[in-house]
Amino acid sequence: MKLIVKQPSETKRLPMEFGGIATISALVGIDVTPRGLVSGALPLDAEGALFAGALTLVVEGGSDGERYLVTVTVDDATGSRAEEEVEVAVLNLTWAMPNGGAPMLSIEEFVERFGLDEAVRMTDVRGDGRIGKDLLVGALTAAQAIVETSLSGRYSLPLTDVPQIVKVWIGDIARARLYLGGAPDGVDGSAKAAMRALERVEDGKSALPGLPAATAPAEGGTVSFHSGGRRYANGLGDY
DSSP, X not given: OEEEEEOTTOOEEEEOOTTTOSOEEEEEEEEEEEOSOSTTOOOEEEEEEEETTEEEEEEEEOOTTOEEEEEEEEEETTSOEEEEEEEEEEOOOOOOOTTSOOOSSOHHHHHHHHOHHHHHHHHOTTSSSSOXXXXXXXXXXXXXXXXXXXXXXXXXXXXXXXXXXXXXXXXXXXXXXXXXXXXXXXXXXXXXXXXXHHHHHHTTSSOOTTOOOOOOOSSSSSOOOOOOSOOOHHHXXXX
């Protein structure tokens, strides 16, 4: 099932596939069912835009924290009927660093990478089936702080264009931090690999793609970067 993650005030569009139907001749109907996570949730508006035999689902509205099952039914050019379901998660996705800095990885990007079910499972401290935003933002904040500390000696912050690899590092570190009792081997390994990659960048052994290093001072000739010693105790275990 496809997933749409959106802000309450945001409009999202999703091209529908219906198992590879070549030509859609008619939109039969769209049914929207809230999951019931939010009492008195606002309705989610869902419409279908049919053009040149293809259909795009357009959704807007909904309440923060609610999830909606959207079922779209169409007829193809031969008269056969097809149905496709989409999960729509409406979330207030805004967050910022404690100093007011912009996030390098959005909540939407985190959820799209690791899945809504895992994000809920790891943060739902109230047991209401919703993402615990405070817990997730705490993990993202800590992960970004680690990344910024490692990059600050070689790059001007904030980054004007965040490379995808930086988003991957933040996501891997934040994800591991959500496992309060200890992350599984695969999750733990990804976080430690991110930390090692950051150490290589900090030590000048690798560089961020597409970004110039910070401008060197005009005087002083050769410029060297010094890490000040490792900050990660216990063999990178303190991420």
